[in-house]
Amino acid sequence: MRTTTNKRDLLRWPVLRWIGQHRYGRLYLQIPFLLAALLLIYDGFTGPSNAARNLSTVGAWVHYRGIVVLVLLLAGNIICMGCPFTLPRTLAKKLSLRGRRWPRFLRNKWLAVASLFLLLFLYEYLDMWASPALTAWLVVAYFVASFVLEAFFKESAFCKYVCPIGTFNFAFSTASPTQIEVKDPQVCKTCVGKECINGSYAAASVVRVDQIPINGGAGGMAEKRIEHNRRGTLGCGTELFAPQIKSNMDCTLCLDCVRACPHDNIGWMRRTPGRELGQRGAWPARxxxxxxxxxxxxxxxxxxxxxxxxxxxxxxxxxxxxxxxxxxxxxxxxxxxxxxxxxxxxxxxxxxxxxxxxxxxxxxxxxxxxxxxxxxxxxxxxxxxxxxxxxxxxxxxxxxxxxxxxxxxxxxxxxEHGITAFGTRPxxxxxxxxxxxxxxxxxxxxxxxxxxxxxxxxxxxxxxxxxxxxxxxxxxxxxxxxxxxxxxxxxxxxxxxxxxxxxxxx
Amino acid sequence: MMYKRVGFMFTLALIAVVVLAACRESSEAESTVDLNIDLAVEPAPPAVGDAILTITVTDDSGDPVDNAAVSVRGDMNHAGMVPVLRDVNESVDGVYTVPFEWTMGGDWIVTVTVTLADGEVATRDFDITGVTSTNGMGGMEHDDMDSMDHADDDE
Structure with a gap:
């Protein structure tokens, strides 16, 4: 395995390296987010109806919102990295009805804009900020929507085309000081499997490799079979091809590409904040x-x-x-x-x-x-x-x-659950x-x-x-x-x- | 096999959550005695800043209840605001005067808890809507204070 060191690569840091390389690295980040989401649901449905006294409302509308803008500004789309709503993804994939492609006419951001618009309108109209129960229902709806779309479609359709939180995060991660980048583009040119997008365990290849020459050998053509391995890693869920990434738009920072790359050629790099915003061609002209x-x-x-x-x-x-x-x-x-x-x-x-x-x-x-x-x-x-x-x-x-x-x-x-270790008077x-x-x-x-x-x-x-x-x-x-x-x-x-x-x- | 395992764990988790929720005891005081609790606010309509809450406590017969410990808690109806807490013990003919402060404009929930000398408790919530951010009228007409909603009558 070739290894290239890049001083801008945050994955050189021990904890981040483990998250980026370990098969369950992302899962261990998602678990605390999952527990937090379940706590919000639980207290939202069973706790005080007064929003000022409920974890659901204070967690979602005060702390999450404050943290998300700070994280996007200072680090990157870590919120999507730890997103618990995609945890049922693996189960959904196993139930997947052939994993059809997302409809072509919806393969754009219009539905995402609409969902973000709808969320913000309903937040005001239904006074979600005053309702722990509604807040809890919103969290439940996210889990259900993510699971259903993952079961029926490929390409992480929920994340890429629907999720209002993801849409918000994608938009502002374009100003973040980090980005997924390849360390050495030459390595990608000679890579056969393109595991960063195909995955080292792929239900179906996105990029066919059987016609790609291996190391420019005589005749140029050879077949390389991708082995479907139960211990493999899915490729990029939103189908971003690592060597061509110029923008954080649609990147959930799941680091699946990092885990899947057999050449250790992908890093989570520091960059000038918002570099892509001034770069010609970084965004498609859509x-x-x-x-x-x-x-x-x-x-x-x-x-x-x-x-x-x-x-x-x-x-x-x-x-x-x-x-x-x-x-x-x-x-x-x-x-x-x-x-x-x-x-x-x-x-x-x-x-x-x-x-x-x-x-x-x-x-x-x-x-x-x-x-x-x-x-x-x-x-x-x-x-x-x-x-x-x-x-x-x-x-x-x-x-x-x-x-x-x-x-x-x-x-x-x-x-309220009988735990008095911290005193009896808040x-x-x-x-x-x-x-x-x-x-x-x-x-x-x-x-x-x-x-x-x-x-x-x-x-x-x-x-x-x-x-x-x-x-x-x-x-x-x-x-x-x-x-x-x-x-x-x-x-x-x-x-x-x-x-x-x-x-x-x- | 995996599906059975996942299903089993999911069922177990669901049972655990149901039991947890059923055993949960609300920290909010519940009424153990029937008392009439009324609230009046000055100035009216309410505006951000100092205010006086006048709480009248009477029993079923209409007789004033004095020498009770009255606690007032004002919460905004959205998360992230510190509640306003006040306690008062003195009264005249069942009327308790509580200096108060509306710290932000918007809708409030005022919880009045009356604790009698024998330990009996009566509590009542009042919705105070439309506290304006200025001393003048806000964009909403504020009805007569007597028509305030009594949100939760724990009797």
Whole structure:
């Protein structure tokens, strides 16, 4: 086995090396996540109905969300690496009904965008943040959906095309400081089995190898049979071919490629944060991918807007404008329509219109150098840093003010099961930073402004690369959109939070 | 064989969870005596900041209940907020005045627990909706405080 050492390879570190090479390395990371998910389900269904006292709601909506943005920013898609929802995958594969391919018309990110949109809308409309039971049902739904799709389809269809959490993580892992890379591309050129994608135990080969010459031997053609070995490793679940990986999009960091590679030629490498965002050709020039990159920022704004007082004025205004209040419709129906309108407008229509408008303006001002699709695809990655800043500002608010609330809630959970080793009175005074703490505001401001500046630098770099002397007119419209998003976000986060579960309409 | 093993373990785990859930004892106080507990909030409508909760405790006959230990716990209806806890023992004609603070705008659940001298306990939850973030009116009309929801009547 050839071994290449690369100083950027995180898998040189002992613990990570074990996770990356041991057959059950990922499993041992998934087990604590699984236990946490089961705990959330258990307490969500059987624990206090008050969200402030339940592990399900505090775990999912305070701690998970705060941790995920930090991890994506500082490390990479470790959340998907440890994802417990794919644990039933092996069982599902054994039950698989021939493992058919995911339908061609769904082999894009539109369904993923829709699922993320739906999750965030339902989070607001059904007040999931106030319901341990609903939160538990959401976790159950993830397990069921993952299992069903794995049973019926190949290509980790749930992860790649459906999962809202995965979609969120994929989008922002593009800004992460790590990436799967091959150590020596020459090794891959002479590799026969392509186990990184085929697996060293594959139900069906993705890449046929029987016509690949071995080491350029005489005649050039020889057959190499892949041995199906019960102790083998599946290849990349989302069918990424390691030597061609330029982006973290669709990479779950499962490290199956690392385990499967017989040449130890794949590493989890450190890289410049967000390197792929400014790299030409790193992303395919597809409408779905471009829209995803822009959508995640706008939906972040809408999601945060839904938690401040002006949203209730807007809901009331929409209800009055549409005459729903006068018709005496039920408040639940009115809220569904009015809130839905805000989400559709802010999360889908406005970004779509602005994107197309900016693309049109760029083409008009630069002599139509690129197609509209390519124009949008060039600038779309530049939205990721600002979007990440928006979500970081939002999630870190909840995380910082509620970081220690999990302690008395866990203590209370233990007491309810007869465990008094830690005392009989939970310390409910444990919380976090005060709501009006300057530090919270500072973190939010740094996240937003940092994200905005990073986006602007990226957009400028892209514009210069693609348009040369026309860089300024090319950049103009996109810079306006980014500035607008940043200003709106700053305003939102300067407003006090006010979460209401009940809304009455005049 | 593997399926049988997985099925057996799954069944075992399910039984364990059911038993665990059945044996679980809620840490929230349950009422052992019938008392009428009413809550009024000032200022009304409530807004972030200091407030006064006026708790009136009477027995079935309508007679005021004095010298009880009254505990108040205010939770927001979403996770991640520190509860506001207050205790008061003094009363006049069954009326207990509790200095309180709404620390954030939104919906709250106020749990009032009354413990009598003989150890009997009565508890009641009150939904306080629409605490505004400013002293003025929020975007929602707030109804008369007498029409507050009483979320959970543990009797």
């Amino acid at each position: 409408w779905d991918i471009s829209f995803l990159a822009i959508f995640v920022g706008f939906i972040g704004i809408v999601n945060a807007f839904g938690m401040i007082p002006p949203v209730y004025d807007l809901l009331q205004s929409i209800a009055s404008f549409l005459g729903m209040s006068a018709e005496r419709w039920s408040p639940a129906l009115i809220e569904f329509i009015a809130l839905g309108a805000i989400f559709v407008l802010g999360g889908l229509l406005i970004p779509a219109v602005l994107t197309l408008g900016a693309g049109w303006m760029t083409r008009t001002l630069t002599g139509r150098r690129h197609s509209l699709r390519h124009t949008v695809a060039h600038f779309a990655p530049a939205f990721i840093p600002l979007a990440l800043g928006i979500w970081t500002a939002h999630y870190m608010f909840h995380f910082l003010i509620g970081i220690w609330t999990v302690v008395p809630i866990t203590h209370n959970f233990l007491l 310390d409910w005074s444990l919380g976090g930073l005060p709501v009006d703490s300057p530090l919270v505001g500072l973190v939010q401001t740094v996240a937003l402004m940092g994200g905005f500046l990073w986006s602007m630098i990226l957009a400028n770099r892209i514009s210069t690369r693609e348009y040369g002397r026309d860089a300024v007119p090319a950049l103009f419209a996109w810079a306006l959109i980014l500035l607008g998003m940043a200003l709106v976000s700053l305003w939102i986060f300067s407003e006090p939070m006010e979460m209401r579960g009940t809304i009455l309409f005049d």
